[in-house]
Amino acid sequence: MAKKYDVIIIGGGPAGLTAGLYTTRTRLKSLLIEKGMVGGNMVEAGWIDNYPGFPDGISGFELAQLMYQQATKYGLETLYATVRAIDNQDRKKVVKTTEGDFIAKAVVITGGSERQKLGVPGEKEFTGRGVSYCSTCDAPFFQGKPVSVVGGGNAAVSEALHLSKFAAKVTVTHRRDQLRATPILQEKAFAEAKIDFLWHTVVEAIEGKDSVERLKLHNLKTGERSTLNVAGIFVSIGLKPNTDYLKSIVPLDDLGHIITNEKMETEVAGIFAAGDIRHNSIRQVIAASGDGAIAAIQAKEFITG
Amino acid sequence: MAKKYDVIIIGGGPAGLTAGLYTTRTRLKSLLIEKGMVGGNMVEAGWIDNYPGFPDGISGFELAQLMYQQATKYGLETLYATVRAIDNQDRKKVVKTTEGDFIAKAVVITGGSERQKLGVPGEKEFTGRGVSYCSTCDAPFFQGKPVSVVGGGNAAVSEALHLSKFAAKVTVTHRRDQLRATPILQEKAFAEAKIDFLWHTVVEAIEGKDSVERLKLHNLKTGERSTLNVAGIFVSIGLKPNTDYLKSIVPLDDLGHIITNEKMETEVAGIFAAGDIRHNSIRQVIAASGDGAIAAIQAKEFITG
Numbered sequence: 001m002a003k004k005y006d007v008i009i010i011g012g013g014p015a016g017l018t019a020g021l022y023t024t025r026t027r028l029k030s031l032l033i034e035k036g037m038v039g040g041n042m043v044e045a046g047w048i049d050n051y052p053g054f055p056d057g058i059s060g061f062e063l064a065q066l067m068y069q070q071a072t073k074y075g076l077e078t079l080y081a082t083v084r085a086i087d088n089q090d091r092k093k094v095v096k097t098t099e100g101d102f103i104a105k106a107v108v109i110t111g112g113s114e115r116q117k118l119g120v121p122g123e124k125e126f127t128g129r130g131v132s133y134c135s136t137c138d139a140p141f142f143q144g145k146p147v148s149v150v151g152g153g154n155a156a157v158s159e160a161l162h163l164s165k166f167a168a169k170v171t172v173t174h175r176r177d178q179l180r181a182t183p184i185l186q187e188k189a190f191a192e193a194k195i196d197f198l199w200h201t202v203v204e205a206i207e208g209k210d211s212v213e214r215l216k217l218h219n220l221k222t223g224e225r226s227t228l229n230v231a232g233i234f235v236s237i238g239l240k241p242n243t244d245y246l247k248s249i250v251p252l253d254d255l256g257h258i259i260t261n262e263k264m265e266t267e268v269a270g271i272f273a274a275g276d277i278r279h280n281s282i283r284q285v286i287a288a289s290g291d292g293a294i295a296a297i298q299a300k301e302f303i304t305g
Numbered sequence: 306m307a308k309k310y311d312v313i314i315i316g317g318g319p320a321g322l323t324a325g326l327y328t329t330r331t332r333l334k335s336l337l338i339e340k341g342m343v344g345g346n347m348v349e350a351g352w353i354d355n356y357p358g359f360p361d362g363i364s365g366f367e368l369a370q371l372m373y374q375q376a377t378k379y380g381l382e383t384l385y386a387t388v389r390a391i392d393n394q395d396r397k398k399v400v401k402t403t404e405g406d407f408i409a410k411a412v413v414i415t416g417g418s419e420r421q422k423l424g425v426p427g428e429k430e431f432t433g434r435g436v437s438y439c440s441t442c443d444a445p446f447f448q449g450k451p452v453s454v455v456g457g458g459n460a461a462v463s464e465a466l467h468l469s470k471f472a473a474k475v476t477v478t479h480r481r482d483q484l485r486a487t488p489i490l491q492e493k494a495f496a497e498a499k500i501d502f503l504w505h506t507v508v509e510a511i512e513g514k515d516s517v518e519r520l521k522l523h524n525l526k527t528g529e530r531s532t533l534n535v536a537g538i539f540v541s542i543g544l545k546p547n548t549d550y551l552k553s554i555v556p557l558d559d560l561g562h563i564i565t566n567e568k569m570e571t572e573v574a575g576i577f578a579a580g581d582i583r584h585n586s587i588r589q590v591i592a593a594s595g596d597g598a599i600a601a602i603q604a605k606e607f608i609t610g
Contacts (some may be wrong), residue, residue, distance in 0.1 A: 261565040287599055
């Protein structure tokens with residue numbers, strides 16, 4: 001028979017970990033289901049300077065560990081599995097996973113967003129052998145080597161700055177002629193001698209033998225094609241919410257984000273969403289954590305109210 | 306002439322400090338106006354176990370200092386003054402304070418909520434001489450002495466637990482026959498030998514000579530009146546939003562909280578609200594901080610968008 005919980009939390013990023021901290025502290029029997037590594041995109045965020053309480057900044061990896069340690073202190077259980085579906089039977093929700101079915105009175109969905117892929121030849125083949133979506137995880141492998149970062153947002157520029165502490169050179173390739181990153185990050189990146197920028201440029205292919213050796217580039221303005229020798233490429237071009245399995249369950253926006261009200265309620269009673277998976281999320285650790293606390297308190301009210 | 310800013314933030318609690326961190330990191334010229342001490346009610350919260358990232362907990366005072374240090378790192382200015390009014394002139398907001406007028410393109414209101422007073426004889430007279438609203442600030446003064454806490458919510462029970470580390474005895478007086486605090490806090494308090502509870506009981510007067518010596522109590526169920534000898538009384542009976550000056554400016558709910566949407570927008574373009582001052586706030590540091598980040602990002606969009 002399926003194991004029963006008060007609350008099942010899907011996703012172990014800052015929203016899920018905070019939700020779990022709050023539900024267990026209010027004595028709700030809680031299960032957190034994570035398909036990869038706890039911390040979510042926080043872990044891939046490199047260095048985090050804007051999570052209040054850490055004036056000198058903190059690595060996303062370390063913050064994730066601290067949050068996990070805190071969330072599990074009050075009895076939060078963790079299951080490593082992928083959620084396939086949620087079967088909503090009024091007050092009973094059946095969460096179907098690769099490790100079996102689990103039953104809860106309320107579900108908090110915090111599955112975050114996945115890194116978007118480039119979709120070019122060589123990307124899949126060389127993933128883990130020079131193609132990365134996480135500079136925090138992989139930067140040390142590129143000590144003294146040339147690397148490239150693809151993208152122009154906060155995440156891309158943060159990755160470039162983080163990589164500049166390890167790599168011999170960091171070339172940021174961006175399809176537009178300016179960055180979307182906040183001015184303070186841009187200033188830091190422009191001031192860093194190791195970081196170069198290639199504007200109007202897209203990656204057409206990733207090549208190598210055993211691992212990445214070069215990128216085939218295309219300048220969209222001049223039409224020129226060129227080759228860039230790198231040992232690694234860090235793809236940072238956006239996020240896609242993990243909501244394919246939810247299409248028939250809760251209303252989603254055009255990009256697949258879950259629509260909630262300010263109480264983190266979806267249209268389905270007892271199903272809440274929090275963090276980057278939500279429509280209108282600002283995609284910041286502090287906001288995702290705040291969402292998680294709200295969802296937990298609302299879930300508690302739904303169960304006991 | 307009034308000094309000009311991009312953003313003026315009213316209130317220096319977690320919502321205001323996080324808003325200031327975010328606006329200054331995005332290079333908006335920002336002024337934070339605080340009428341008392343930065344940290345807001347966080348400082349009075351005693352020990353905080355549920356702010357993610359601090360698995361061993363952290364004192365509200367220390368967390369406030371860390372947040373202030375971080376928020377001012379990127380150029381946030383602080384003014385100690387009381388805001389009297391906001392004069393909304395379309396794209397220009399004039400914030401009128403006890404220290405003069407200041408002009409901003411956008412205003413983020415995070416004034417939090419003030420501790421409610423008992424309104425009994427002796428309360429005002431003995432404030433600072435035995436009557437306190439902040440156990441973190443004042444608990445050490447009561448080492449080895451008997452104290453009382455008034456209230457039954459999370460804040461009251463947290464104060465009682467904190468005080469039990471210092472005081473000889475802590476008597477919680479509560480007008481109802483059960484606590485509103487979360488079960489985990491209740492369990493802790495019931496397990497603490499130093500903490501006693503007086504149910505159905507209200508404080509009618511606070512008496513003493515130079516400082517608090519005794520409370521006059523009234524049992525609402527039996528009608529009985531009694532005297533409790535204490536050296537200190539910690540009042541923790543609720544919060545009142547600081548919005549009297551805003552009545553004609555932004556829509557408020559019945560209790561005086563500011564009504565916003567999920568983007569922290571009030572009905573007035575360019576005026577945002579964040580934290581405990583908002584309608585439907587869960588009154589948690591993590592949620593207030595998340596609100597502050599959202600308000601800052603929306604203020605940035607309002608100014609540059």
